[in-house]
Amino acid sequence: MVSSIKRLLIGRPLKSTELGEQKLNKTKALAILSSDALSSVAYGPEQILIVLVTVSAAAFWYSIPIAIGVLVLLAALILSYRQVIFAYPHGGGAYVVSKENLGINYGLISGGSLLVDYILTVAVSVSAGTDAITSAFPALHDHNVGIAIIFVIFITTLNLRGVTESASILAYPVYLFVLALFILIGVGLFNVFTGQVPAELHTPVGTPIAGISLFLLLRAFASGSSALTGVEAISNAIPNFKAPAPNNAAKTLAAMGGLLAILFSGIVLLAYYYGITPNEKVTVVSQIAEQTFGRNFMYFFIQGTTALILILAANTGYTAFPLLAVNLANDKFIPRMFKIRGDRLGYSNGILTLGLASILLIIFFKGQTEHLIPLYAVGVFIPFTLSQTGMMLKWFRERPQGWMTKLIINTMGAVICFVVTIMFFLTKFAQVWPVLVFLPVIVFVFYRIRKHYEAVGEQLRINCEEPALPIEGNVIIVPVAGITQVVENSLNYAKSLGADQVLAVYVSFERDDEKKFEEKWNKWQPDVRLVTLHSHYRSIIQPLTKFVDTVQHKASEANYRVTVIIPQFIPKKGWHNILHNQSSLLIKAYLLYRRNVIITTVPYHLKK
Template sequence: MVSPVDVVKRLVLGRPFRSDRLGETLLPKRLALPIFASDPLSSVAYATQEILLILTLGGLAYIHLAPWVGGAVVVLLAVVVLSYRQVVQAYPSGGGSYEVAAENLGPVPGLVVAAALLVDYVMTVAVSVAAGVDNIISAVPDLNPHRVAINIGFIALLTAMNLRGVRESGRAFAVPTYAFVAGVLVMIAVGLGQALFGHAPVAESAHYEINAHHIGLSGAAVAFLVLRAFSSGCTALTGAEAISNGVPAFRKPKALNAARTMSAMGIISITMFSGVTALAMISRTRVTEDTCDLIGFPGDCHTDPQRTVIAQIAAAVFGGNSVVFYYLMVTTALILILAANTAYNGFPLLNSILAQNRYMPRQLHTRGDRLAFSNGIILLAVVAGALIYAFDGSATRLIQLYIVGVFTSFTLCQAGMVRHWNRELATATTAGERRRIHRARAINAFGSCFTGIVLVVVMITKFSHGAYLVVFAIPVLVALMYSIHRHYTSVRAELDIADGDEETLPSRVHAIVLVSGWTKAARRAVQFARATRPDTLTAITVNVDDADTRLLDQQWERRNVIIPLKVIESPYREITRPVLDYIKRLRRDQPRDVVSVFIPEYVVGHWWENLLHNQSSLRLKARLLFEPGVMVTSVPWQLRSSASRDLSRVEHHPGEVRKGITTSPPTPN
């Protein structure tokens, strides 16, 4: 009989994969691009909008600065792509920024990078899903009251898809990703063509005025406004490092395929971001953080949301009720939501590497039924869902916590690469090899300086708007990882067997069987205890009810049980404490002896039956585990209700032998 939980699990996740099928999950470039690059590709849907949101704080007078800010973002994106191509080829093992920083700069910078990336991956899921839901609401405003529930629903869907495995999620995400890219490129081509032939698209907000929050800004204030707009536009770079973390998932040659995918991602992202920014300026698109700052907005600014920038551009180019408009809105929403897949691949993989190095719990290192890092995927979903709930699903509020972690990892990774090339240069022998290393080092050095400056800008401009939470979270995560590592190190040292250690056998073994009545379960426990051939064997019972104790004593004599029964008095009707006191006295009198406690337990078939049985034994075992020199053995007795569960296990675990029944694995197709 198959349990309902197993049925649901198989419907959601599919059949489990054998470990030797891991090679079948490796990705060709056409699937790797939507899996690892969906985040930077999708960020063009909101990066331009984030620039305009900040510039409009000063009014319409500063919107003309958007192309210059966008140009700086494009240059930065190109530098980062070139820099990470070096990382992919030098470190193809999949550690990415963490491995580079840890190996070249030391464990502390490595953990800082790891913590920054973990925070960024969580923010990627929260921001991408929230931005996608924003675009859905742009097309269907009536869904606005259900924003948080829709966000959490999409996170649950993404989690289920990723638990099915990397390759299957890649197939599911490939079509929306390529459909979005094609739609945006067509929109850019058509919109620029219209402008070229004198029929420039006009956004629905082109005639709006803006209620400026800052009027008559000084030179320093304008510079700060531009820098803040630039830091917001740098969201276009989020996820750019994900390919360097996912190199092991590529088909061979892994490093070459990953580098080519990185280049394709950079070219497509730059083209789309530049085109959307140009069309936003041509169509005179207006957008503000507070809808009530739009003078001329036709709806209720307190309840009606304004359309996103990409929605306004699509409506201006194709018409607000056209099929192409809704196509773009659907694909934009899908790609933004599916962009979280970048984090669903990077977060579990990074946690697995950290767990392998003993900086995260070991459970995060193991793969699940479908050869995905299931525990890491579920952890990411829970934390991202909590953020969505805490920030009411607002992409504008969540994005203020974004990209601090990105540029922290960018800067330290590129600095680590400079040190890596310095070591390589010391061993290079040929002139061609030295030229290649000099070129690579120059790229990484420039990237480190550039991203370091951007990190300072981002920290200053976003700190008071929520980035301080990330600034505090990173050192807390580093401290947590250090604590985990220290625990594992101390446990390993404590358990390590040194060459001079001697094996000391106990003087004697005292076996104790806990009984409450003479039943089949108690008889099996006694028989099993006798089979271990201890030096002494005693059955003990705790007297909490005189009538039950007298009945047990009579059964003991009538059945002629050959081991003695000792009754422990318990005037306060406790069971655990009297047994513990008895064992402690035994250990105190004979400290070199070992006490082996046998506890009969019932094996049940339904979860609710556990509430009716075994509670005393569970409490007792929990206390006995802390007693030195005490061994605890559970002796199971299977009740009839457990038979159905046992059969279902036989069906789900071919090749195992249970109760004399042998099953063979199915023959592969």
Template sequence: MAKFGVWIRRILIGRPLPSWRAAHERLPKFLALPVFASDAMSSVAYATEEILLALVVAGVAATENLIWITIAIAALLAIVVTSYRQTIYSYPSGGGSYIVARENLGTTAGLVAAAALLIDYTLTVSVSIASGVANLASAFPLLLDHRVEVCVVFIAFIALANLRGLRESGTLFAIPAYTFIVSLTTMIVVGIYKAATGQLIPVSHMDTISVQQPLTMFLVLRAFAGGCSAMTGTEAISNGIPAFKPPESKNAATTLLIMALVLGSLFIGISGLAQYLHILPKHSETVVSQIASMVFGRTWFYYVVQFAVAMILVVAAQTSFADFPRLSSILAKDRFMPRQLANIGDRLVFSNGILVLASLSILLVVKFQGQVHKLIPLYAVGVFLSFTLSQAGMAVHAWRLKEKNWKISMAISAFGAVITGIVVCIAFITKFTQGAWIVGVLITASIFLFTKINHHYRTLADQLRLPAGEPKDLLLQEVHNTVLLLVPGVHKGIIPALLYASSLSQDCRGVYIETDPTDTPLIVERWEKWGMGIPLVVLESPYRTLLEPILRYIEEVKKDRARHFVTVIIPEFVPAKWWHKLLHNQSGILLKWALMFKRDIVVTNIRYYLEK
């Protein structure tokens, strides 16, 4: 059975990689782009739609502001990217917003940034997968009724791909990422050409859209905040610098610049075409699908675009699977998360972090039924909160070091912090009732959890610290041991346990639990012959339970032997075939669980292996 499990594990995940292979698993720029930038690039698939959803309530005329809002967001993107490039060179060990905020603004600010990022990464997986399925459903409406199941399958697939290793997952997801870039670039170029030559006719909505509220500055700011979802994932590269091939910082900074140029170009192109064509959001069809349909018709290339968008949205989750485990490992090393998250798995990835992220993302998708617009309100707050703290931290960093051109660096980071801070406030206020408050609660709860975990580890370290005195003060203490050998019956299988028990201590006794009084005389008779002179204690069990009598007896022994260890020896035989285990009681396992956390009690299993 164990060999079968290992065989399945090898097929799904692959053979373990030695530590010296870590350098070979690092990513070149062309693979790092799909791994760390897919989230940011994929955001253009729904960012334009989020702006339109905010503007359309003021009527069709209000959507004419789409391109200007898009350009403003692109300008903010340039500021944020400039700040993160500074972060990459200043903090080459990775950690991004968490490290920057912790080092320059204090531990609490760092934990806020970390909590916001971890929540953001979880939401990224859920939003990206749900958006990908929504795009597929635009072309294949039958998927609408099964979107939750399809989302879960995609999340499981990406988690499995990441468990196989960062380089393998990067190679696997490079094709969808570059297909997305080429197909959307083609759509934009062909769309601009057809618009310039009069081959594209804008849609008329004059008689179908009513004005629900006037176009105010607050509405424009709300649209701006919604469109800023295009910037999600921008920080990912700064978190994963150690995953790049040397020179790490230079390669990471170059990849970040390429990502920003691609993201900005696609975002402006899609918004420009959407405004020219008078595209409005529909429940059953995405904005990108409408543009592709008008540019190409329902030809084969329309389906290429839809498939590419769906795949990049799915692949966008890859960014989170690359960064969530890495950030969790940094927090674990700082003792703010469980130590297990710092462990590197068989394939040189943080396997535990990958599994945690997959589980949380599936819970979100199921909770919100895979609906993108229910998840988006939770999305922007955490992202821009981490942006704000990171840029504020970099502004302080520049002011402290006062290196060359530090005033320019500080001004850029400070301005970016102010703008992204405004976006946080707008997003939180406007989307509060839609669920943004949940993010605030989750961040607060996460910080509380971080501090409790850290307190535990610090308390643990204090308790385990060796005293300043001589070692003999501790090492020369006398240790006493009382041994209790559980006697299920007197047979050949108990002999190894009997020999082991007698070797541990002179204070040794056998313990038999009497569930049927008629069996006791034979047990006592055999014990007198085979028990090596060890006394046998018979415990009555009128209710035929095994646990209560032995637990009660152990407590009595502990009172009588206050300064003794009590070693409980449980004999057990191991069947030759796995299914034979189903034919026997598992009382030994239950007893081990019951005694696991008892003070000064040692539980030992002595196994007797059956040959057939």
């Protein structure tokens, strides 16, 4: 039944030879890898206005020079990550660049930041998409968290079906969103230039505003820079592209940058000319659409596509997180399970981990996007800064042809990203301080995991200089709960192993039961020695483990091994298990960590 449900949800398993069919062309890659960056148009301009409105609505004209600064940063990032794509065609993005050029510690800071950032990508995108839905249908506002969780589960399931299938589905809402915003921006600017938008709605550019400060403008710029999150995703996911992967990735990156610049500029301009004021329950895009078209089909079309891309923008995280996890797992900094491909050839453990972590984050922050965005953005700009700095050092050391131009581009990117990162810490410290806590913790965990893997490898490695001592003999212990077919089956197996000694161990709670059982046992199995243990506190585990430890200690002196054979019956139907005590599982769990004790379960399958 479980396998049938699994097949219904994620489809039939794919052969390993079908991996090549899961690669993306430029059209699908633009949809699946750019959705995060493009979707940030829906909340990036709003974040600028939220800061400016603390002075007054008259300060909204500052959004235009701030937006120009964001576009300069976007251009620097696009050019910088284009160079990363060709320099590291196997992917890995900021983690690989920082690790190879700055050192392992900086690589882990980048990798840890991005892992957390991709979790935030899902949480922010889905929360923002839910906000768009509740803006159109205010009655749903109180159910934001529940709606967001349902969407995360849907996207997780979609990604478990495979990269190609999820991209095929995602392409439609992404391109519909781009079309909807082009129509909105085109009609909105037409209304502005034809005089249909009253001039008194906005303050003329250059108007002096009392109370404005450089600190506040820097804070608004940092907030607007949140629209650039997701730009690095393409450089992380180069292995997902069809050949020639670097060329296709670079073209996709350029297309994404162009679309993002047009859409971001358009929304900022319309918000300024329309005099839009941020509202907790109605998004800026919703207000622009309503003023442009009214509450008709086009309004709901724009809101619907905005909600869709905001929700499905989470897919960028689902594409990039598993690939980054694979790189970290290859370097033994996170569990090896992240390297395993699932039935549909995706890294399903990474997908499931991302989905679960995102749900927990949404619940913790109660789906409030504005609380997540600063933490989300600073988590992106730290690896941005490190990767650009790493590329600077790479060009300076290697000095290939045209290295000076490349160095200048990456230097610009590094400086601007560093400035933005500092701005976030100076202007939004109350919201981004957790970064200073979780990053050291994550790096510490990375090193602990690697230390464990190195210790395991050292202990598993065959050392010819210290050959293992031969085992001289074997003592078998069989815990028994009664005289049954299950026990007889286990005893027959124990005898077949030719052990030096087979001991049956019975734990009794009452003295009378103990004597009666010994009498029955001596008649039934006179050739197998029975050891009875009395439990004063009605525990089977404690006296049994104590006995096993005593036997093991004596056996180890003669270089003998102790094997515990646990009888266990298997019901015909799985649900029958809840009707029986699981003593055998508890015994196994307790004894498994005993040194030099071998645990074997002998199953007896019931027929009815």
